[in-house]
C-alpha cells in the first residue's frame with residue numbers, strides 16, 4: 374500500500390518557510406521498546422555524545438556549572454564569551470578539571486582573615502571546613518583548615534583564623550582516586566580532605582558529604598583523557614585571536630564561531646585560521662539557514678554547522694533585519710546539504726518542547742541547541758526570583774540592549790561602543806525547570822518514546838529514513854495545530870513545568 378504523508382523534500386515547497394509546529398510526522402511500525410532507542414549522536418565531525426543536547430553560548434545560559442552538568446548528563450555546553458578572555462578561560466578550565474566528587478575551585482582563606490569572615494561564608498554558601506593557604510588562594514601552600522569544631526566556642530569574631538585553624542593536616546596527594554579519598558576520610562573520620570601537589574600547594578578538596586551523595590554518570594561526555602567535553606564561543610574579530618589561543622591552551626574541545634549570519638568573509642577566514650592553527654580542535658560554524666551558506670562554510674573546512682536565524686525565543690532578528698528562515702525549512706535544507714559531506718548540523722533556537730527536538734532530528738539535525746529551555750535550570754547563571762508566585766530566572770538575548778551594554782552583541786557585527794545600537798533580541802524571564810540532570814532525563818525519555826513512535830532505534834537510521842523518503846511528513850493546518858495542542862479547557866497543569874496554565 375502507498376504510504377501516507379509525503380517525503381520531507383516534497384513538504385518543503387519552494388518559496389515557503391515552515392517551522393516545527395507546521396509539520397507532523399507519520400507513525401512508524403514499532404518492534405522495540407523505548408529503552409532500545411539510542412540517542413548517541415555527533416555534534417561535530419569528531420565529537421560524539423550520548424544525548425543530542427547542546428546549551429547556547431549565552432550569558433544567562435552557559436557558564437561552568439551548566440557545562441559540567443550537561444556534559445555529565447551526556448550533552449555539551451558551550452561557554453559564552455560575553456566576558457574577558459581570563460573569565461572565559463577560567464570557566465573552561467573548571468569544566469576540564471572537573472572531577473566528580475573533587476571540588477577543584479574550593480573557597481579558600483588566608484590565615485589573616487577572621488572568624489567573622491568564615492561565619493559570613495558559612496551563612497552565604499552553607500558550608501564549613503575551609504582550607505587555609507598562605508596567601509588565601511588555590512595553588513598556594515596549604516597551612517591549615519578551619520572547621521566548625523575550631524570555632525564553636527570562640528567568642529571573639531575578630532580573632533584571626535591563624536589562631537584557631539587546625540594544623541595537624543591529613544591530606545591526599547594530587548592524582549589520588551576518589552575511592553582512596555573515601556577510604557582516608559572513613560578511617561580518619563574527617564569531613565574534608567585537602568588534596569595537595571608535591572610542593573604542598575592546595576589543588577582540590579574532597580568532602581565526605583559530597584562523596585556520600587556522589588552519583589555515577591555513565592552517559593557523561595568525555596574526551597580521550599576522561600575529562601568532560603567543553604565548547605566555547607569565539608568571534609571572527611581579529612582581536613579575538615588571543616582568546617582563541619588561550620581557550621585552546623585551556624583544553625577546549627570545540628570552538629563555536631558565534632555569528633547570527635555566518636556567510637561572511639570574516640567567518641571563512643576565521644575557520645581557515647582555526648583549522649590551520651588548532652587542527653585537533655573541532656570548529657562549529659554558523660549560523661546558516663541555506664544550503665549555499667552551508668556549502669561555503671563546509672568548503673572553508675568547518676566540522677559542524679549551527680542552523681537558525683530568527684527562531685530563538687528572545688530573538689527579533691527576522692522582524693528587525695527582514696532576514697532569516699522558518700526553522701523547519703532551514704534545518705531540512707542545510708542538513709540535506711551537509712549530510713553529503715558528513716558534517717553534523719545543530720538545530721539552534723525555537724525549541725520549547727520534546728516534539729520540537731524530535732522534529733529537528735527527523736529533519737536531519739544531529740543535535741539541538743537550547744537557550745530558554747536550559748536558562749531556567751538551577752545550573753544556569755543567575756538567581757531565581759518570584760513574580761506573581763512563579764519561580765523564575767532572568768534570560769536575555771545576546772543582542773538585547775541589556776546584554777550589548779555589558780559587552781554582548783559580538784555575533785551581530787555591532788560594537789559595544791557604537792553610538793546607535795540596534796537590538797535583535799529582548800530580555801525576559803523563564804520558569805524554573807529544576808536541575809539539568811532531571812531535565813535531560815525527562816527530555817531523553819521523551820525522545821526515546823518519540824523515536825519509537827516514528828519506528829526508528831537511533832538518530833542515524835532516522836536520518837537515513839528522511840533522506841530516502843521513508844519517513845513521511847504532513848503539513849498541519851492551523852486548526853490541526855490547535856487540535857494537536859491542549860484545547861477547550863478552562864485551565865490545566867503544564868506537564869513540563871508542573872504549573873497551572875490558562876488557555
Ligand code: IMP
Pocket residue numbers: 429430431681683684685686687688689690721722723724742743744745746769770771772773797798799
Ligand atoms: P531559544 O532556545 O529559543 O531560547 O534560542 C536560543 C538561541 O537564540 C541561541 O542559541 C542563539 O542562536 C539565538 N540568540 C541568542 N541571543 C539572541 C538575540 O539577542 N537575538 C537573536 N537570537 C539570539
